[in-house]
Amino acid sequence: MDSSNSTKETGDIPIPVTSSKSSKAAPPPVVAAKAKSTTKQPLVSGWKRGLGIIDFILRICAIAAALAAATAMGTTSQQLPFFTQFFQFKADYNDLPAFTFFVIANAMAGAYLVLSLPFSILCIVRPHILGARLMLLVFDTVAVPLVTAAASAAASIVYLAHNGNSDANWVAICRQFNDFCQRVSGAVVASFITALLFVVLVAVSAVALRQK
Amino acid sequence: MDSSNSTKETGDIPIPVTSSKSSKAAPPPVVAAKAKSTTKQPLVSGWKRGLGIIDFILRICAIAAALAAATAMGTTSQQLPFFTQFFQFKADYNDLPAFTFFVIANAMAGAYLVLSLPFSILCIVRPHILGARLMLLVFDTVAVPLVTAAASAAASIVYLAHNGNSDANWVAICRQFNDFCQRVSGAVVASFITALLFVVLVAVSAVALRQK
Numbered sequence: 001m002d003s004s005n006s007t008k009e010t011g012d013i014p015i016p017v018t019s020s021k022s023s024k025a026a027p028p029p030v031v032a033a034k035a036k037s038t039t040k041q042p043l044v045s046g047w048k049r050g051l052g053i054i055d056f057i058l059r060i061c062a063i064a065a066a067l068a069a070a071t072a073m074g075t076t077s078q079q080l081p082f083f084t085q086f087f088q089f090k091a092d093y094n095d096l097p098a099f100t101f102f103v104i105a106n107a108m109a110g111a112y113l114v115l116s117l118p119f120s121i122l123c124i125v126r127p128h129i130l131g132a133r134l135m136l137l138v139f140d141t142v143a144v145p146l147v148t149a150a151a152s153a154a155a156s157i158v159y160l161a162h163n164g165n166s167d168a169n170w171v172a173i174c175r176q177f178n179d180f181c182q183r184v185s186g187a188v189v190a191s192f193i194t195a196l197l198f199v200v201l202v203a204v205s206a207v208a209l210r211q212k
Numbered sequence: 213m214d215s216s217n218s219t220k221e222t223g224d225i226p227i228p229v230t231s232s233k234s235s236k237a238a239p240p241p242v243v244a245a246k247a248k249s250t251t252k253q254p255l256v257s258g259w260k261r262g263l264g265i266i267d268f269i270l271r272i273c274a275i276a277a278a279l280a281a282a283t284a285m286g287t288t289s290q291q292l293p294f295f296t297q298f299f300q301f302k303a304d305y306n307d308l309p310a311f312t313f314f315v316i317a318n319a320m321a322g323a324y325l326v327l328s329l330p331f332s333i334l335c336i337v338r339p340h341i342l343g344a345r346l347m348l349l350v351f352d353t354v355a356v357p358l359v360t361a362a363a364s365a366a367a368s369i370v371y372l373a374h375n376g377n378s379d380a381n382w383v384a385i386c387r388q389f390n391d392f393c394q395r396v397s398g399a400v401v402a403s404f405i406t407a408l409l410f411v412v413l414v415a416v417s418a419v420a421l422r423q424k
Contacts, residue, residue: 095379098368141353141414145360145407152361153368156310160369161380167307168373170382195357202353 048127051208055201056120059113062197066110066147069190073154074103076187078180091177098153099184105150106191109143109198123208130209137205144198151191158185260339263420267413268332271325274409278322278359281402285366286315288399290392303389310365311396317362318403321355321410335420342421349417356410363403370397
């Protein structure tokens with residue numbers, strides 16, 4: 001349409017002027033955009049790569065915390081040195097369903113974190129792939145309440161084991177099973193640290209997604 | 213404008229032709245963009261408004277669930293009809309720290325939800341304000357682990373009250389405090405429903421933010 005318009009006007013001189021003008025007017029924005037992208041892209045990319053590396057390190061820490069929590073709770077069992085004719089006093093994580101849930105949830109979180117490492121590496125190598133980052137964000141967000149629920153359920157039982165409850169006539173079993181209680185308390189703390197690391201991971205992913 | 217152009221072209225003067233050309237070349241993209249926006253804007257806006265209304269309804273439901281959980285737990289106390297000379301058997305939420313935390317966390321969630329209602333309405337009235345939506349998303353995300361932690365801590369105690377634990381020599385107090393246990397169990401269920409509603413609210417906000 002444009003060319004036909006100019007050919008019609010050819011009766012007089014202006015064609016070369018208009019064509020040169022139009023060719024002159026069109027390119028500058030493109031050139032400007034290109035120059036802009038070439039100056040800004042590496043900066044954004046490097047910044048995103050830095051976030052990816054932070055994400056990776058946090059993930060390693062979270063794996064350590066989650067697996068420490070699961071194994072500390074799972075492997076602890078204390079047998080008291082005295083026993084009656086019918087009964088041997090033994091404390092185990094299997095005795096309390098809250099502790100069983102704790103072990104399962106923390107093991108799941110640890111397994112997910114191990115499986116998420118390749119995607120985290122992918123986000124470092126190719127910072128512009130948003131799909132992997134978004135997937136990590138969603139799963140991390142799901143993991144936060146899971147780990148928090150496990151930790152708080154175990155914490156309420158641990159508190160009860162330490163202090164007992166006179167109203168419900170529940171004795172403080174930690175007086176007998178002191179070693180067991182200490183390891184279990186450590187596991188609960190490790191689990192809360194895992195939950196905190198997940199929250200930080202969510203924040204990191206959100207920031208990385210924000211800057212497109 | 214078109215008519216003026218044609219009249220000028222008949223005059224055979226080149227300069228106005230180029231100026232008319234540039235004025236002709238410039239507007240079309242703007243007009244096209246305007247036409248596009250006018251056809252697409254109401255659709256996106258209506259869709260966002262629908263999401264906002266869903267958000268508002270979910271928030272009302274969550275307020276009901278959170279306050280029901282807090283009040284059911286907070287107001288329940290059962291006194292057994294028999295008592296000894298020194299002791300009166302009474303069950304109260306104050307007796308167990310997990311239940312106290314439950315009441316506080318659910319009351320906080322309820323209060324936050326009430327305070328968030330104006331912002332939810334703002335998101336219905338002005339669907340394109342992203343700040344309010346983002347703020348709701350962040351606070352909802354924080355509320356999910358809070359409510360989940362409270363619910364699961366209370367749930368582990370309620371389970372213990374229902375079933376007891378023979379290994380730790382903790383008796384099932386629900387045999388005596390049956391009424392108390394039933395109301396407390398209801399409160400825990402309501403709290404888990406609140407947590408679920410928060411998760412749905414987060415998803416709704418995320419979808420609303422995704423479509424810019």
